Amino acid sequence: MTSSRPFDKPIPKSPEKPFPIVTGLCDIVSGFGRGSAELGIPTANIPIEQVPEAARDLEQGVYFGYARIESIKREERTEPRDNHRDVEYNYGKYLEPSNGDFDVLPVVFSIGLNPFYHNKHRTIELHLIHKFTRDFYGAQLKFNILGYIRPELDYATKEALIDDINKDIIIAKRVLQTDEYRYFMEQVM
Numbered sequence: 133m134t135s136s137r138p139f140d141k142p143i144p145k146s147p148e149k150p151f152p153i154v155t156g157l158c159d160i161v162s163g164f165g166r167g168s169a170e171l172g173i174p175t176a177n178i179p180i181e182q183v184p185e186a187a188r189d190l191e192q193g194v195y196f197g198y199a200r201i202e203s204i205k206r207e208e209r210t211e212p213r214d215n216h217r218d219v220e221y222n223y224g225k226y227l228e229p230s231n232g233d234f235d236v237l238p239v240v241f242s243i244g245l246n247p248f249y250h251n252k253h254r255t256i257e258l259h260l261i262h263k264f265t266r267d268f269y270g271a272q273l274k275f276n277i278l279g280y281i282r283p284e285l286d287y288a289t290k291e292a293l294i295d296d297i298n299k300d301i302i303i304a305k306r307v308l309q310t311d312e313y314r315y316f317m318e319q320v321m
């Protein structure tokens with residue numbers, strides 16, 4: 133089954149109920165590893181039980197907000213992953229303040245089952261709109277949810293999914309530049 137992207141609902145001038153929703157610091161864990169490898173769009177996966185109930189209750193879909201990363205001082209370790217490359221948990225050790233890696237960053241993310249990949253459990257996967265030079269599994273991330281972009285869809289091809297995520301990124305960047313949304317950057321500081 134393939135759905136095509138519906139007309140995007142207009143995004144309000146400022147966040148409307150139930151937004152904003154803000155999280156505490158959440159752990160960045162490994163997903164299935166397809167985000168970077170297959171889509172070229174790396175995502176930070178967050179354990180769903182670490183986000184506030186209001187966020188878990190949201191309808192499946194694509195959302196936007198701001199996020200900020202914190203590294204943790206801990207010994208690096210490697211975790212084997214089924215059918216994929218091992219994951220290096222470095223807890224954010226190689227992130228660079230001078231590269232803006234710890235700044236408050238715009239973020240787009242999906243909450244749901246990734247119909248394209250037929251996941252069985254709900255996941256939250258964030259794509260931070262920023263050029264990182266290293267992975268940061270094990271680091272922590274605080275984020276807020278300021279609005280909804282579209283439902284999660286199934287796609288005929290990987291390329292169609294990538295195209296839509298790129299559209300989401302453009303939409304989120306545009307909205308998050310306005311004063312009404314920038315105001316909420318401080319929630320994640």
Ligand SMILES: Cc1cc2nc3c(=O)[nH]c(=O)nc-3n(C[C@H](O)[C@H](O)[C@H](O)COP(=O)(O)O)c2cc1C
Pocket residue numbers: 163164165166167168171175177194240241242245246247248249257258259283284285286293297300
């Ligand atoms: C902004 C954004 C939008 C997404 N939209 C969809 C979608 O509409 N349908 C879908 O199946 N997956 C969607 N995804 C999830 C991707 O399929 C997912 O990030 C990818 O499977 C990588 O997951 P992994 O890191 O667990 O391997 C979206 C992800 C992001 C960050």
